[in-house]
Amino acid sequence: MRIHRLELSASSQHKLLIIGIATLLIVSVWMWQRNILPLQWLLQLALSFLLVMVTVKQLQNVPSSQVVTYDEEGRWTWLYPTDSSQWQIKRGSKFAFFMIWLRLKNVVTEQERVVTLFQDSMPDADFRHLRRIVMRINRQPKMSELG
Numbered sequence: 001m002r003i004h005r006l007e008l009s010a011s012s013q014h015k016l017l018i019i020g021i022a023t024l025l026i027v028s029v030w031m032w033q034r035n036i037l038p039l040q041w042l043l044q045l046a047l048s049f050l051l052v053m054v055t056v057k058q059l060q061n062v063p064s065s066q067v068v069t070y071d072e073e074g075r076w077t078w079l080y081p082t083d084s085s086q087w088q089i090k091r092g093s094k095f096a097f098f099m100i101w102l103r104l105k106n107v108v109t110e111q112e113r114v115v116t117l118f119q120d121s122m123p124d125a126d127f128r129h130l131r132r133i134v135m136r137i138n139r140q141p142k143m144s145e146l147g
Helices: 012-030 040-060 124-139
Strands: 003-009 065-071 075-080 086-089 099-106 112-118
Touching: 003 124, 012 040, 012 112, 086 124, 099 124
Parallel strands: none
Antiparallel strands: 003 065, 065 075, 075 086, 086 099, 099 112
C-alpha cells in the first residue's frame, strides 16, 4: 500500500469564496425595503460592519500551509500543523470541479469533522487522485448492506 504525502498551500479560491459570500450578504442587507424600521440605515450600517469584521476574521483563519499523508484505503494523517492522529475518509465525502469535501472520522476517538480542500491548494495530480479515492469510497457498500 502506497502512502502519498500532500502539501496543501493557501488557497485563493477559498478566500474568493469567503469574500463572495460576504458580498452577497452585505448586498442583501442593503436590498431591504426602504424605511420599514426606524433608523433602518443605522441597523444596515451596523450589520454591514459586523459582516466585514467576520469576513476579515475568516480570511485570517484560512490555513497558510498543511501537510498530510493519505493512502488508497482513505487513511488520512495530519502531519503539520496539527497532531498526527489517524483519520479515515468516510462515505458521503463529495467533490465539485474546484473543491473536495472530506468527511473524516478519527480512528481512536471516533470524532468526525468535515474538511474542505480547494483545487488550487494542491497539485492537479493530487486533486484528481483524491477525487478517485472519494469515488471509490462512496461506491463501497455500507456495512449494513454487507450482512
